[in-house]
Every structure is written in structure tokens, then in C-alpha cells.
Amino acid sequence: MxxxxxxxxxxxxxxxxxxxxxxxxxxxxxxxxxxxxxxxxxxxxxxxxxxxxxxxxxxxxxxxxxxxxxxxxxxxxxxxxxxxxxxxxxxxxxxxxxxxxxxxxxxxxxxxxxxxxxxxxxxxxxxxxxxxxxxxxxxxxxxxxxxxxxxxxxxxxxxxxxxxxxxxxxxxxxxxxxxxxxxxxxxxxxxxxxxxxxxxxxxxxxxxxxxxxxxxxxxxxxxxxxDSSSAIIPYTINFSEPFVLLSTGTWNISMNPFNDTALTPEELQKDCLCYLQYKQKPVKSARLFGGNEHEVQTKKIAKHFGLPEDFYKEVVYDKVIISSLRVSALKNYFSCQDQNKILRESTFERRNLNDFKNYDIAYHQLMLDLVAQQILSTQLVIHNSPVKKVFVDGGFSKNSIFMNLLAQAFPEMEVYAASMAQASALGAALAIHDRWNPKPIQNDLIDLKFYKH
Structure with a gap:
């Protein structure tokens, strides 16, 4: 073989x-x-x-x-x-x-x-x-x-x-x-x-x-x-319509291969940067320390409620909890003028865990706060570009609360959880496809799950 x-x-x-x-x-x-x-x-x-x-x-x-x-x-x-x-x-x-x-x-x-x-x-x-x-x-x-x-x-x-x-x-x-x-x-x-x-x-x-x-x-x-530039290759090969890839892990990086506008000093302050694709095309990107924040705060919740640290894997999206939390939560974010402050630190950091009746509600609040940050970060690279799809890969793509909230935040977009075997490794293999592989590249390398807003 x-x-x-x-x-x-x-x-x-x-x-x-x-x-x-x-x-x-x-x-x-x-x-x-x-x-x-x-x-x-x-x-x-x-x-x-x-x-x-x-x-x-x-x-x-x-x-x-x-x-x-x-x-x-x-x-x-x-x-x-x-x-x-x-x-x-x-x-x-x-x-x-x-x-x-x-x-x-x-x-x-x-x-x-x-x-x-x-x-x-x-x-x-x-x-x-x-x-x-x-x-x-x-x-x-x-x-x-x-x-x-x-x-x-x-x-x-x-x-x-x-x-x-x-x-x-x-x-x-x-x-x-x-x-x-x-x-x-x-x-x-x-x-x-x-x-x-x-x-x-x-x-x-x-x-x-x-x-x-x-x-x-x-x-x-x-x-x-x-590795980040490699991870985007399977997507650019499989999809020609404009998209943003939100690659999630310790860092959540929003990458837009269809936005080559020059970075402004304000965008750089908000942790925007550019990557270069292997065909020398700039990819406007924005970083958020989202996975790290999730890890820090879930440990706090686990300790407060006496739970194992991976308790969140069992928590599923509950729209009733979200509705009750949302009234104050997202409104406050968008009335807040200092978007830099929101991007730098999650509001959850300042919340009192005694205010939550149970860990389910606390965790839903954490995800609301995290997604509020993510919206601002991802919007930085979507702005003024023709993007209509958002693909999320990595850890958060498997988190139903994160995915549902993100889909609701971008009602004009199609939001998908994307999964494939090892994106950056696959990208490195596809980059030299013509040098070793006589077969055409298949168009089913990426599994997609659509989230309705």
C-alpha cells in the first residue's frame, strides 16, 4: 500500500x-x-x-x-x-x-x-x-x-x-x-x-x-x-465558496482566506494578524485565548460544585437555561463600549459562583460569556468580506452549547461543526499530493454538521 x-x-x-x-x-x-x-x-x-x-x-x-x-x-x-x-x-x-x-x-x-x-x-x-x-x-x-x-x-x-x-x-x-x-x-x-x-x-x-x-x-x-496554515488547506481544496475557519484549541483562531484587506492598528490591538497561505495569499486572522479560558473556568466550577474536572462533557445545550440567562447577558456585552476589554478578559472571571443554583446554569453562563468574546473576535475577520459559511473545527466543534450559541449569533451565516482526521497533518499531505499520489483528491475529506440559528 x-x-x-x-x-x-x-x-x-x-x-x-x-x-x-x-x-x-x-x-x-x-x-x-x-x-x-x-x-x-x-x-x-x-x-x-x-x-x-x-x-x-x-x-x-x-x-x-x-x-x-x-x-x-x-x-x-x-x-x-x-x-x-x-x-x-x-x-x-x-x-x-x-x-x-x-x-x-x-x-x-x-x-x-x-x-x-x-x-x-x-x-x-x-x-x-x-x-x-x-x-x-x-x-x-x-x-x-x-x-x-x-x-x-x-x-x-x-x-x-x-x-x-x-x-x-x-x-x-x-x-x-x-x-x-x-x-x-x-x-x-x-x-x-x-x-x-x-x-x-x-x-x-x-x-x-x-x-x-x-x-x-x-x-x-x-x-x-x-501548522495553522496547513490546517486550512483541506478547506480551501474542498470549498470554493467564501468561508471562515474557526480553529479551536488552546487558542481559537478565526481565519478568513477571502479577506486580504490591510490590518489597521486597531485590529492589531485586538489580536488580529495575518498568516500567509502556501500560495502566498494573506489570510486575515484573529486570535482568542478561548480554550485556555474554558479550561481555567471549568476547573473553578468543578471545584465549587464538587465535580470531576471534565463534568462539562456531560452538559448538553438547554435552550430554557439560555433564554433565562440571555436577557441580561448579551445585551450588556453589546452596550459595553470597550470591546477591547471584552476580548481581553471573559466576564465570567468576575462572576460569583454562589449566584448559580447548579453547575448546569453556571456552565451555560460560561459558554454565553465565551461566545460573546468569540463573536467579537470572529467579526473582526468577517467584516467587509463575502463570507457566508463558518466552519468550526477542534475541541469546541464538539460542544453543543458553543455551536448552538455561535449559530444564533450569526443568523445570516451557515454555521457548521467540521470534523476530519488531523487537519494540520492532512493539510501537509495534501500540499504535496501531486508528487506522490496518482489518485484525484476526494471531496468527502471533511464531515460537516449544520447548526440552525
Missing amino acids: NVIAIFDIGKTNKKVFLFDENYRIVWEKSTNLAETTDEDGFPCEDINMLKNWILDQLTELKKLSEYKLRAINFSTYGASFVYVDEEGKVLTPLNNYLKPYPEVLKENFYAKYKGEKKFAVKTASPVLGSLNSGMQIYRLKEEKPEVFEKVKYCLHLPQYLSSLSTHQYFTDITSIGCHTSLWNYKKMRYHKWVSNEGIITKLPPIHNIEVTIKIENEISVGIGLH
């Missing part, structure tokens, strides 16, 4: 899948790798352990007699640079994008380049410190010039993992385009600071992600993609 292997590397879970020619998962394996610490004692990915795990899996996959490995690709979290020397040897720990960024360095940088607001608009990157991965390179150059001197290439994580098999080095547009502060979205090229600071020579050439490198005469290896 012809298969493609996809390494889907999250910060917590590391997975490898084999897809057959119909994009069904026929084999999978996952692991959690222990973190290490960097030179400052901050927790980070153990890049050597990850490298060894991937090489071990590749050795094992090639030995599986029932499968013929035709292709390999990678989908990984973004905002992570690996620095290699002439020999491809890693020079530093893989710095964590949550690592605090030095204030003085940040101030000096933005002072050089017309200030935070103008710079953020040009690069479609909210000012996020280490999450702007280009700023990680700048920090290395300023704080450790002797290490920077030895760097042959700065590689985003997917391209480094690909190079383990190909021994070739490339840059991928989806990784550059994910809030890195490297890309000038107005001119669709690197921002001038990348040349000014002597960094451009250390970024390998941009490579078309649909083009693979042949190894061992028969295996096509892709150069890898940023």
Missing part, C-alpha cells in the same frame, strides 16, 4: 501518521517528549531528543513491509527557529516562544524602525516579543554575536526537520508569514530591517512547498509547513 508519512509536531504531542492514497490514516504513533532548559534556565523543546525521535520513526517506517513509503512531510508549531552551522549542526537550544523578551532590546529595535504601531501594521504582526520569531534572531545577533557569526542558516522548525532527511535548507512562506515580523505584507517581501541587520543572508531561499526533494530515489520529501 502506497503511503505518505506526516510528522505533526505540537508543543506537547509529537505524532506521526501514515495516510493512504484516499487520505485515510492507516497507522499512527504519538509521544510526549520531556522538555529541557535553555542557557538561561527557561523551559524549551529538547531539539536533540526530537531529532532522534524523528530519525528513529523514519527507520521504523521504512521497515514496515505492508506499506510502501512514497512521501514524507512535516507540520509543526510556529515561531521557533533552529540555528545551524556549515555542517548542519545545531548551535543553540530551541528557544521557547513564551520566553520573556528584554524590554531594552525591544525598545531599541522599534525606535530604529518607526515605532511599534507602524511596524506592526507593515508586518501584520502584533507586538508579541519572542512570539515574533524574527525578534529571536535579532536577540541572538545582539546578545551573542559570536554565535550569530557561526550561523549558516536560520531555519523554522518544519524546515529543520525536513533537512534531517534531505540535507537541503529552505525557507517556507507559511512559516515566514506567521507573526514573525520578518515579512512586509504591503510589498510582499522581507521587511527592510532583515537586510539592514545582516540577517537576510542567513535565511535560506524561499521554496515552493508543493515541490519536493527526492531521497533514496523513490521518496518525495516536502519542506514542511506551519
Whole structure:
């Protein structure tokens, strides 16, 4: 059986899948790798352990007699640079994008380049410190010039993992385009600071992600993609009518591939940003820390009512409870002028759990508060675009309260819960379809469930 292997590397879970020619998962394996610490004692990915795990899996996959490995690709979290020397040897720990960024360095940088607001608009990157991965390179150059001197290439994580098999080095547009502060979205090229600071020579050439490198005469290896950009590929392939994808997890990210209007300073303040699709088209997006908020507040409810932490999985949508809560809840949101405040913190944080007769009512209130935030976040990317459909994937797509409330909030839209096997892994496989798979791509890769408003 012809298969493609996809390494889907999250910060917590590391997975490898084999897809057959119909994009069904026929084999999978996952692991959690222990973190290490960097030179400052901050927790980070153990890049050597990850490298060894991937090489071990590749050795094992090639030995599986029932499968013929035709292709390999990678989908990984973004905002992570690996620095290699002439020999491809890693020079530093893989710095964590949550690592605090030095204030003085940040101030000096933005002072050089017309200030935070103008710079953020040009690069479609909210000012996020280490999450702007280009700023990680700048920090290395300023704080450790002797290490920077030895760097042959700065590689985003997917391209480094690909190079383990190909021994070739490339840059991928989806990784550059994910809030890195490297890309000038107005001119669709690197921002001038990348040349000014002597960094451009250390970024390998941009490579078309649909083009693979042949190894061992028969295996096509892709150069890898940023996971959020990869997750949208199955949708753009299956649906031509304009849509928004609301990808839910720790972060809820609303992505609109049909909105290429320039970001405003106000939108950037509300956590809007742009991703670049693999065909170099901007995807206007907005982030909300929704899954994290849900986790924090459900733990509080569980503790207050003496319940297991996953009690919410048994709570089903109750329109009578919603009706009784709604009268005050949503009206208050939309009469509130400070939308920034609503986006930053859920009203539930300030609620007194003693006000709720039972956990059912408390949980419905939490979901009303969360969806009120989600409406504002998603509207930022729908505004002024022809979108008529909203697809929700990830954890919240299975939450009947969230889905019903969202459908009611967008009565002019068709709202669907979408499910498929591993969206970012599937996207990475589809990106190089023509290089390994003789069959046409099927149009039933995504299961949809419609929610009436």
C-alpha cells in the first residue's frame, strides 16, 4: 500500500501518521517528549531528543513491509527557529516562544524602525516579543554575536526537520508569514530591517512547498509547513465558496482566506494578524485565548460544585437555561463600549459562583460569556468580506452549547461543526499530493454538521 508519512509536531504531542492514497490514516504513533532548559534556565523543546525521535520513526517506517513509503512531510508549531552551522549542526537550544523578551532590546529595535504601531501594521504582526520569531534572531545577533557569526542558516522548525532527511535548507512562506515580523505584507517581501541587520543572508531561499526533494530515489520529501496554515488547506481544496475557519484549541483562531484587506492598528490591538497561505495569499486572522479560558473556568466550577474536572462533557445545550440567562447577558456585552476589554478578559472571571443554583446554569453562563468574546473576535475577520459559511473545527466543534450559541449569533451565516482526521497533518499531505499520489483528491475529506440559528 502506497503511503505518505506526516510528522505533526505540537508543543506537547509529537505524532506521526501514515495516510493512504484516499487520505485515510492507516497507522499512527504519538509521544510526549520531556522538555529541557535553555542557557538561561527557561523551559524549551529538547531539539536533540526530537531529532532522534524523528530519525528513529523514519527507520521504523521504512521497515514496515505492508506499506510502501512514497512521501514524507512535516507540520509543526510556529515561531521557533533552529540555528545551524556549515555542517548542519545545531548551535543553540530551541528557544521557547513564551520566553520573556528584554524590554531594552525591544525598545531599541522599534525606535530604529518607526515605532511599534507602524511596524506592526507593515508586518501584520502584533507586538508579541519572542512570539515574533524574527525578534529571536535579532536577540541572538545582539546578545551573542559570536554565535550569530557561526550561523549558516536560520531555519523554522518544519524546515529543520525536513533537512534531517534531505540535507537541503529552505525557507517556507507559511512559516515566514506567521507573526514573525520578518515579512512586509504591503510589498510582499522581507521587511527592510532583515537586510539592514545582516540577517537576510542567513535565511535560506524561499521554496515552493508543493515541490519536493527526492531521497533514496523513490521518496518525495516536502519542506514542511506551519501548522495553522496547513490546517486550512483541506478547506480551501474542498470549498470554493467564501468561508471562515474557526480553529479551536488552546487558542481559537478565526481565519478568513477571502479577506486580504490591510490590518489597521486597531485590529492589531485586538489580536488580529495575518498568516500567509502556501500560495502566498494573506489570510486575515484573529486570535482568542478561548480554550485556555474554558479550561481555567471549568476547573473553578468543578471545584465549587464538587465535580470531576471534565463534568462539562456531560452538559448538553438547554435552550430554557439560555433564554433565562440571555436577557441580561448579551445585551450588556453589546452596550459595553470597550470591546477591547471584552476580548481581553471573559466576564465570567468576575462572576460569583454562589449566584448559580447548579453547575448546569453556571456552565451555560460560561459558554454565553465565551461566545460573546468569540463573536467579537470572529467579526473582526468577517467584516467587509463575502463570507457566508463558518466552519468550526477542534475541541469546541464538539460542544453543543458553543455551536448552538455561535449559530444564533450569526443568523445570516451557515454555521457548521467540521470534523476530519488531523487537519494540520492532512493539510501537509495534501500540499504535496501531486508528487506522490496518482489518485484525484476526494471531496468527502471533511464531515460537516449544520447548526440552525
